[in-house]
Amino acid sequence: MGFNRKxxxxxxxxxxxxxxxxxxxxxxxxxxxxxxxxxxxxxRGKTVIHLFYEPSTRTRTSFDIAAxxxxxxxxxxxxxxxxxxxxxxxxxTLKNLEAMRPDVFVVRHSASGAPHMLARNxxxxxxxxxxxxxxxxxxxxxxxxxxIEHKKRLDGLKVVIVGDIFHSRVARSNIxxxxxxxxxxxxxxxxxxxxxxxxxxxAQVGYKLDECIADADVIMxxxxxxxxxxxxxxxxxxxxxTYFGINPQKLTKAxxxxxxxxxxxxxxxxxxxxxxxxxxxxxxxxxxxNGVAVxxxxxYLLAQR
Ligand code: CP
Numbered sequence: 006m007g008f009n010r011k012x013x014x015x016x017x018x019x020x021x022x023x024x025x026x027x028x029x030x031x032x033x034x035x036x037x038x039x040x041x042x043x044x045x046x047x048x049r050g051k052t053v054i055h056l057f058y059e060p061s062t063r064t065r066t067s068f069d070i071a072a073x074x075x076x077x078x079x080x081x082x083x084x085x086x087x088x089x090x091x092x093x094x095x096x097x098t099l100k101n102l103e104a105m106r107p108d109v110f111v112v113r114h115s116a117s118g119a120p121h122m123l124a125r126n127x128x129x130x131x132x133x134x135x136x137x138x139x140x141x142x143x144x145x146x147x148x149x150x151x152x153i154e155h156k157k158r159l160d161g162l163k164v165v166i167v168g169d170i171f172h173s174r175v176a177r178s179n180i181x182x183x184x185x186x187x188x189x190x191x192x193x194x195x196x197x198x199x200x201x202x203x204x205x206x207x208a209q210v211g212y213k214l215d216e217c218i219a220d221a222d223v224i225m226x227x228x229x230x231x232x233x234x235x236x237x238x239x240x241x242x243x244x245x246x247t248y249f250g251i252n253p254q255k256l257t258k259a260x261x262x263x264x265x266x267x268x269x270x271x272x273x274x275x276x277x278x279x280x281x282x283x284x285x286x287x288x289x290x291x292x293x294x295n296g297v298a299v300x301x302x303x304x305y306l307l308a309q310r
Pocket of ligand 1: 135
């Protein structure tokens with residue numbers, strides 16, 4: 006089975022065969038990014054609109070690079086410079102942009118479900134580039150590709166996701182994806198940052214970092230999302246860092262071949278120390294490199310429908 010959907014809205018509803026198809030295609034397209042001339046004509050004549058209502062560096066840039074390397078035309082709308090500031094609704098924005106006949110919308114929004122609403126109201130494809138605390142499917146796909154490149158498999162691996170699970174769409178998409186692919190996922194953090202009933206998604210829960218990471222093949226460190234912490238969920242950043250910040254001393258408890266991942270952006274010295282972020286176990290920049298290949302694969306599959 007290939008991938009015959011109109012939209013990519015989340016990992017939760019994907020079949021294992023669809024995830025495998027996307028990752029295999031991304032692996033084959035990655036070679037284009039190593040060429041001197043990094044461009045192929047595959048999506049010539051196709052139009053991609055990036056609709057970003059939240060800040061982004063990696064996702065937005067890599068979707069744009071991915072589209073351009075496939076020769077699509079791209080346009081970017083930022084919430085702060087769009088007619089949203091004059092009161093235009095998201096649906097009206099969509100309908101007006103759709104009248105210009107784009108092929109794909111890449112959407113980031115603070116409201117969970119916003120890309121789903123857009124997908125129901127347009128003939129164009131919609132890719133969820135992160136919606137609220139819900140899903141960030143392209144991030145999970147690039148994370149899976151990065152793990153496979155280094156560990157040659159996902160099945161049977163122990164992946165520990167550390168930190169602010171509650172606010173993390175990256176954690177949710179990775180839990181759905183990694184468990185489908187046979188990995189054992191443990192989430193680890195302070196009780197206030199672990200969502201209730203997260204076990205129902207297939208993850209185990211731990212509250213002591215050294216116990217969680219003892220036999221982990223992969224440690225996925227999450228950004229502490231200060232912008233989403235309206236309630237006082239933590240006594241202080243210093244206390245969070247003391248108990249859950251990943252530093253070289255904490256890593257002495259981990260396997261010698263552990264992979265350190267982080268979706269970015271990093272709060273250096275809070276959830277991860279610079280020595281670990283830049284150290285020998287880190288594959289953080291490999292994740293960024295793979296982001297372009299995964300997003301090329303997604304655009305290729307959706308824009309060519
Ligand atoms: N990982 C991620 O989504 O990063 P950006 O917010 O910079 O896109």
